[in-house]
Amino acid sequence: MARIDLVDLAHSYGGNDAAPESFALKPVTMTWRQGGAYALLGPSGCGKTTLLNLISGIVTPSRGKILFDGADITPLSTQKRNIAQVFQFPVIYDTMTVGQNLAFPLKNRGVPKAEVDARVRQIADLLDLTPHLGRKATRLTADAKQKISLGRGLVRSDVAAILFDEPLTVIDPELKWQLRSKLKALHRELDLTMIYVTHDQTEALTFADTVVVMHDGRVVQSGTPAELFDRPEHTFVGYFIGSPGMNIVPAEVRGREARISGHPIALQRSYDALPPGAKIEVGVRPEFVDVAAPAPGLLSANIERIDDLGRVRFARVRIGDTKFAARVPSGFSVSGDTAGLVFDPSHVHVYADSRLVEGTA
Numbered sequence: 101m102a103r104i105d106l107v108d109l110a111h112s113y114g115g116n117d118a119a120p121e122s123f124a125l126k127p128v129t130m131t132w133r134q135g136g137a138y139a140l141l142g143p144s145g146c147g148k149t150t151l152l153n154l155i156s157g158i159v160t161p162s163r164g165k166i167l168f169d170g171a172d173i174t175p176l177s178t179q180k181r182n183i184a185q186v187f188q189f190p191v192i193y194d195t196m197t198v199g200q201n202l203a204f205p206l207k208n209r210g211v212p213k214a215e216v217d218a219r220v221r222q223i224a225d226l227l228d229l230t231p232h233l234g235r236k237a238t239r240l241t242a243d244a245k246q247k248i249s250l251g252r253g254l255v256r257s258d259v260a261a262i263l264f265d266e267p268l269t270v271i272d273p274e275l276k277w278q279l280r281s282k283l284k285a286l287h288r289e290l291d292l293t294m295i296y297v298t299h300d301q302t303e304a305l306t307f308a309d310t311v312v313v314m315h316d317g318r319v320v321q322s323g324t325p326a327e328l329f330d331r332p333e334h335t336f337v338g339y340f341i342g343s344p345g346m347n348i349v350p351a352e353v354r355g356r357e358a359r360i361s362g363h364p365i366a367l368q369r370s371y372d373a374l375p376p377g378a379k380i381e382v383g384v385r386p387e388f389v390d391v392a393a394p395a396p397g398l399l400s401a402n403i404e405r406i407d408d409l410g411r412v413r414f415a416r417v418r419i420g421d422t423k424f425a426a427r428v429p430s431g432f433s434v435s436g437d438t439a440g441l442v443f444d445p446s447h448v449h450v451y452a453d454s455r456l457v458e459g460t461a
C-alpha cells in the first residue's frame with residue numbers, strides 16, 4: 101500500500117487549452133496517507149470518477165502529477181500502477197468457482213499456492229463467502245457476485261491502493277448496510293489504502309475516516325465526518341452533508357453580530373475584515389437552532405410543517421422568503437403559525453462567497 105500525493109493535478113476532457121472553469125477536475129494538491137480509508141463524495145458530474153480514473157491511470161491528466169510513495173507514476177499504465185479496482189457492476193468469471201475467482205489475481209502474479217489458499221480463505225471468511233467457495237459463480241445472485249468482485253479487489257496484499265467506484269450500487273438495501281460495515285472492518289483488518297467513490301453521504305460517512313467532498317470539479321473540503329458536520333469550510337459541504345442540510349441565509353455581519361432580515365444574532369467570534377463586495381451568508385445546522393414561543397428578542401419565523409423523525413423533530417419554517425429548518429426541543433408543543441428561533445452562537449458560521457471565514461477570538 102502507498103501514500104498518494106496529488107500535485108497540482110487537473111483534467112479537462114477538452115484538452116489543456118480549455119477554459120479553467122470547464123475543467124472536469126480543477127487543480128488539486130493533497131496527500132492521502134498510507135493505509136487510510138477515503139471517500140470521494142459529491143453529486144453526479146462533480147468529477148469523482150475523473151479523479152479516480154486519474155489515480156488508476158485510465159485517464160491521463162491534462163496537468164500535474166500523481167506520486168505513489170514519492171515516486172511519480174503519472175506516465176505509468178494502469179497495469180504498472182499496482183492498484184486494485186472494484187466497479188459498480190460485478191467483474192467476475194462466470195465459468196470459474198467462487199474460490200477460483202478470488203484466487204485469480206494472485207495466481208496471475210505467480211503467488212505461491214499455499215499463500216494463495218491462505219489469502220483466499222481469509223477474504224472468503226471476511227465476506228461470508230466460505231460456504232460458496234466450490235460453487236460456480238454463474239449460479240449466484242447479483243449480490244453474491246458483487247461480493248466476489250469486492251473479494252477480488254481485496255485479495256492482493258501488495259497493492260498501492262484499492263479503488264472502489266460506487267461498489268454497492270447493485271446491492272440489495274438490506275445487504276448494503278452489512279457490506280458497508282464489513283468494508284470498514286476489512287479496512288481495519290487488512291491495513292490497505294482504500295478510496296471509495298460515492299454520491300451517498302451515509303455510505304461515505306460510515307466507510308471513511310477522511311471524506312473528500314467534491315463540487316463542480318473542485319475538492320471543497322477534506323476531513324473527518326465530524327469536521328464536515330461541525331465546521332463546513334464551504335456552504336456546499338454544509339448543505340450536502342447532514343439531513344436536513346445546513347441552513348444558509350444571507351446576512352449582514354459586523355463584529356460579533358449577524359443580522360438576518362434585520363434581526364441581530366450573536367456570534368462567538370468577531371468578523372471585522374470581511375472581503376469587500378463578497379456575498380456574506382450565515383450557516384447554522386438545524387440541530388443548533390431551537391424553535392421557541394415567539395418573543396420580542398427572538399428572530400421570528402413562519403412555521404410550514406413539522407417533520408417527526410422519531411428521535412428528533414425538525415420544524416420547516418420560513419424567514420421572509422428563505423427556507424429554514426430548526427430543531428423542536430423535546431416536550432415543546434408547537435402552536436400557531438409563528439415561532440421564535442434560538443441560535444447556539446458557537447455553531448453559527450460566517451461565509452464570504454461560499455467560503456468559511458475564520459473570525460477572531
Ligand code: ATP
Pocket residue numbers: 113124142143144145146147148149150151299
Ligand atoms: P457520476 O457520479 O455521475 O459518475 P462524477 O462525479 O463521477 O459523476 P465525472 O464522471 O468525473 O463525475 O464527470 C465530471 C465531468 O466530466 C462531467 O461534466 C462529465 O460530463 C464530464 N466527463 C466525464 N467523462 C467524460 C468523457 N469521457 N468525455 C468528456 N466529458 C466527460
